[in-house]
Amino acid sequence: MTTPLLKLSGLGIRFGGLVALDAVDLTVAPSTITCIIGPNGAGKSTLFNLITGIYRPTSGTVALQGDPITGLPAHRIAARGIARTFQSSRLFEDLSILDNVIIGMHGRTRTDVLTALLRPAKSRRELEACAAEAETILRGISDELFARRYQPAGILPQADRRRLEIARALASHPKLILLDEPSSGMDDRDTAALMADIRRVMADNPGLSFLIIEHDMRLVAELPDNVVVIDYGKKIAEGDFATVRQLPRVQQAYLGQKAVEHA
Amino acid sequence: MESLILQHLLNWLVLGSIYALVALGFSLLFGLLNVIHFSHGDVSMIAPFVALGSLQAIFGITGGAMGVLPILAALAIAILVTGLIGIGADKLVISRFRRSPAMMALVATVALGTVIRELIRGFYPQGSNPKAFPAIAQGFLEIGPLRLPAQPVLIVGTTVLVVALMYGLMQKTPIGTRIRAVAEDAATARLMGITPSRIFAFTFFLASAAGALGALFFASHAGVVRFDFGVQLGLIGFSAAVIGGLGSMTGAILGALAIAGIESIVQANIADGASYRLVFAFLLVILMLCLRPSGLLGKPVFEKV
Amino acid sequence: MSTTLTNIHSRTTLPASLIVAATEIGGAILLGAFLLAESTPLVVALLAVMGALFAAMQYRPQIEEVIVAAFHDARGLATALAVAIVLIYPFFLGGNTYALHLLIVSLLYSVLALALNFQLGSANIPNFATGATYGIGAYTSALLAIHLGWSFWATLPAAAIVATVFGFLLGIPSMRTRDSYLALVTIAFGIVIHQMLNNLSWTGGPNGLVGIPAPSLLGHSFMRPIELFGFRLPSQANFYYLSAALLGLAILSAKRLHESRVGLAWNAIRADELAAKCQGINVVWYKILAFGVDAFLAAFAGTIYAFYISYISPDNFTFLVSVTIMTMVIVGGMDNTLGVILGAFLLTMLPEKLRVFSDYRLLFVSVVVILFLILRPKGLFPQRQRHYGGQR
């Protein structure tokens, strides 16, 4: 068996008294899509924050292709090949759409201050190459975004913001992309396009895997190879969607949620 | 020997009281608005000038010994006027930066501070000269075996009282609850029928009045006041609030005592200490912030990601 | 928006070179008139002209777009003409040493403001200690020159290195503190430096250092007038050219860093620090770097200032100096080189030119700053988007 792309063992974190995530084990194989579902406040985004180094786990380990990355600073983890989007999108609002994508390439470009100051041609060439690639990425994601590439990212509507975040994530040539509720704020057509995009990107980049937090059950039913259910910080189920959704404890987790929402 | 220690102790408490009164204003306003009101020191320093002006205008007193009543009246007028000027500063300038980046509000209030200083310098009679400021209490108090100078005791005592009142106000009264509600979440507070603009006005009054009292004490403790004293007082008050943890009243007081402590110790123990007291005070600030980035009692901010 | 841009382009009938020449020469004439204006009504009238120009730009943003487009299309001409204007400028000031002095100080403050802009404008890091690093540069070079007899040219890099070390030191707390807390660290640092300069004996205490020897280049002492083609420029002209060269260097550095991965990383940190981290940006390092770059440039300015005035004291490097530099950046326009320079020129010259209002000029300038922040919050010239591939 090949080494898994991502392996979480006993991963957990507590905020004061609150155990937000408790001993989660998870393995992601290369070239796969894993969906994470669970009620609000279950700890899904927290899991992403632990993997990407935003939070330091209080227990457990994270390994990328067998190398431990637990507790590394966020920028080092990003440079190792994990890219992500955020639940409430975090774009560089006042920068152009194109610059947003180019910044995604930071981890694999090299110009430092001295190069920029003393060898401007080299620095410029690197940036121009990035710009050209960023345009290709944008065009692949959406013609609309490409056409507006010199406008500030802050003016984009919700669905486009999600797309741009994905484009920025792709720009780093990651091995693993984490998407936090990518379809929120999208209508049916947008969501269908999103799924098509994800499949196309997978086809274009052999080995690339996705870890996706989703609430839209159509997407969860169609897209992933593997579904993981989290409730109250614990992994309560894992498998393909058809199996997982039959499990009583999963239904309970969601029904509890619905009952609360209806109350 | 003993009296020397006592003297240093009193000096520490007096400085601590003055700084605390100014720091409380920074903390209150930051807690409420997330804005640093950099002209707070200059606004506060208006008070001694108002006091001097009213002593002269109302009682015709220009110096020398004077009764208790004129002094009390002058202090009260000064505090009231300064509080109102605080509201004016907000309405005219600070409120316009509620939605701007923090740095803009900072620069705007720095400029506002200059405006205030220059107004005093230009329009107060001989405004650029230092002005003698009367002591608010003279003589000594005999407490048991101790013989204490009256003014420091008065300053410390009044400060303790005022601080206690402010705590009571914030914790126990409806207006305090409302201030805390707006500080927590202005939008929700508005839904609950609270008018944030009124809360802002009240808090600016409170902060400026407390600062005014601090500045008045400062002036009578030093015996002199000048148009630009507010810069340093503001910087120290701000530092106290920050090392205590912005937004925390208790933190502001602890910070004030810490800075005053360093100053007193340096002044008492190092030859030439007086000239280095600011160096040590601000080195303490740097050290504190490196060790505890959100101050002594400040809550570390967690971003929801 | 992109369509309107092309529209403007096709609608402009004037050739780019003409627009460039008109803008640069017009700007130079306006500046000259302002520098030489003696009477208050004239100063006020010139200010009104400037105000009108900015009002026009506020209501017709296309004007700015057209000019920027022209400068882009005729880059070579723009640079050549600018250099030429800078070179011949002193000849038009008719030996007015006060005007030259104002120009030198404005140029040095432009450098300081550009230095701060790397932090404040590019990366949104508050730094209230630019005045202190400026002072460290000035004192380092002055001490080396007075006590060890170093020449100006040798002290220049030495001062820059010393100040940069201090800059990095100052940057270290930025690893853990942010925003208001970081602002206070820099304020405290500035005050500590100022107080030390004020109290130490070897820095001359409050009296500062006197008798800093004038620099010389190829046997030409900077104390002496420049004589060229039968023209005679006052000795200040030496320092004018030196400061202009430094500003040129600062502009070039700003441009190169802005148009590189480094500038992008700073901008990313400004917009969203956490998201920047997740793009692989080492936020701590880039912040410290910004402090270092700021100190490096500020030290150059400090060295030139020390040798120009030949006398420095702690009062040249106070907290309020730092605040003034900060105001220049914000009033001029964060992360816009031209805006920052304009902000520096205006805020240096305005108080000087308003000397008639003697007692009220600082008041006036502060009121203007507040009004500015309210009315044109993005500064005289707001930041602009980068363009790639020869596009605009």
Ligand SMILES: Nc1ncnc2c1ncn2[C@@H]1O[C@H](COP(=O)(O)OP(=O)(O)OP(=O)(O)O)[C@@H](O)[C@H]1O
């Ligand atoms: N920095 C933090 N400090 C304290 N508590 C936190 C922090 N981050 C998350 N939590 C808590 O951890 C729990 C899990 O939050 P998380 O955001 O991971 O939920 P989620 O599954 O992503 O929910 P949603 O579907 O609403 O996005 C919540 O109770 C949340 O309040």
Ligand SMILES: [Mg+2]
């Ligand atoms: Mg979430």
